[in-house]
Amino acid sequence: MVVSRRLLLVEDEPMVAALLQETLKAAGFEVLTAHSAVEAKSKAIEFDPDIAILDINLGGGPSGVDLSFLLHKTYPGIAIALLTKHPDLRTAGYTKEDVPAGCGFIRKDMVTNSQHIVEAIEKIVANTKHFHEDGDSSRPLGKLTTAQVGALRLVAQGYTNAEIAKRRKTSVRAVEQLLAAVFTTLHIEVNGPINPRVEAVRKFISAAGTPER
Template identity: 55%
Template sequence: MALIPRRNLLIVEDEPMVAALLGEALTVGGFDVHIAGNALEGIRQAQRCDPDVAVLDINLGHGGSGIELAHVLDRQFPGIAIIFLTKHPDIRTAGYSPSDLPQHAGYIRKDFISDSASVIRAIEDAISQRQPVRAAATPSWLDALTSTQLQVLRLVAQGYTNGEIARRRNTSARAVELLLKSIYATMQIDVSANLNPRVEAVRRFITEAGTPERQ
């Protein structure tokens, strides 16, 4: 009986404990795992191992993001399957849109990496189909928001006023105010209740996506 060759898998993750946990699970799952801590090291490792799949943290700190690295790998290694690691429930809450990702890239929530069976299944699906893979369900209210609404909500969660959001988006404060009302309606926040809708929207965003870095 012929042996199934082990496939090369590249992990680029700047949190050593996360990289080690994931690497151990995927080694047991039948992959030859190569780990890098930043984008530049990731490119060097890829040139050595010719990876079949790359699992990349979106936010890699200094030296390039996981998104930038993904595009480099996608060009240099045709056919590579790419999956992003993220703490975010939706790629848009990380400040990106689906169009920023290489075609067929997927993502796995960091919360779920302890479930090695689900992670391995997602990676196997990505390799065999090269289709977008998601190993976690997105909360319904996040799915319901448009990309524009999510961008504005993310700015609100960063602490910016309506005036500053308007300046950054090259629009009016009134337009931002109307957009926020539509966000509250989509999130089903009762603005007539004894509740500050802006604070409640930010609370829900941070609960699902974490506190966004101020830019």
Template identity: 35%
Template sequence: MTATWRRRVLVVEDHALLRSLVAEAFTQRGFEVAASPSAVEALRVLDDADPDLLVTDIDLGSRPNGVELATILRERAPQIAVLFLSNLSLEAAAAQARDTVAGASFVNKGAIASVDELVDAAEAVLTDRPVRHVSGAEGAQGALLRLSTAQRETTRLLAEGLTNAEIARRRGVSVRAVEKSVARVFQALGLVGDDATAPRVAAATLYTATYGNPRSGL
């Protein structure tokens, strides 16, 4: 009797409930599923899982992150399809991935109504149809994504909790130069002129919500 070939997916998600829901949805669609809470664990089960598809969050709470995991898997198995599941906007997710994971697709967790939509996206990825389920970036988040590279780096360091003096030491510039850069960031993000808003806290919160926690190494 000929065995039926089943597509294999490796799901990597550090939130236990979501990981379970996603794994169950893929199982119901006929996939053979391996699920891991971290990239380290995923690499341990990789040979046995032998996946056709990797579905991974970008921010896994520890290193390697999802982008690094996908890069490692692609080096071992160039044909593997990759679907990033993330809270990040498309622009932020693409900035994380850069050019290291060619052809990867992105699904924003807030842009899908159910795990079935996620599996539909995975089906598309497996047939070489890239997907982009994303939330629109408007307002302050849109302004953050339009910052220059230098300004975005300043905002990242703010999100790390660094003072202006610490940022100056980290970047090898004067404190005055950092003060000017921070002021330009606040202006660009619309965080000036409101006495009720603490610009430094607001900028750090916005960066973390958009790009993930910089302290996690992402």
């Protein structure tokens, strides 16, 4: 007798959730879909998932990262992966220290067909720590340091250098130097016809969407 594996899918976009659910069911998973962390927490009690695939951004309320810790604590041994449009955790405002140990990372832009997502989940179940699509150095903004990504994210949120310095507990001069390094790494001219700050924000939004404040 083949025992189906119980997979909790948490995705706030209904169309994406429906497509993923259909794909995963066809691959033999028993799928329970939720559209928010609160809904997922409630539904998971009776479902008792073996696997959880979580979008990072779930609209208002707790994020997929918040939910990952709850599931990790409540269901020992559960395999967890974040499925997101972000090229890595940093553009979402997190680091690898902010998620449970062994949490996998699947980039939506890497999912070119249904088989990719199924294979990714199988690898995560086998050994989550070896599946991180956020480790590719060629990913968007991948050559920026964590500090540079953090500063650029704050710029994309609309903050001034003075406010960024306050939030990062540093000087305005240090922020200016950090952003200058961002422009250099992203090959943005500082004396050209295009405002380098605006161009850097355009690149961030293209890679990770508009960050919430």
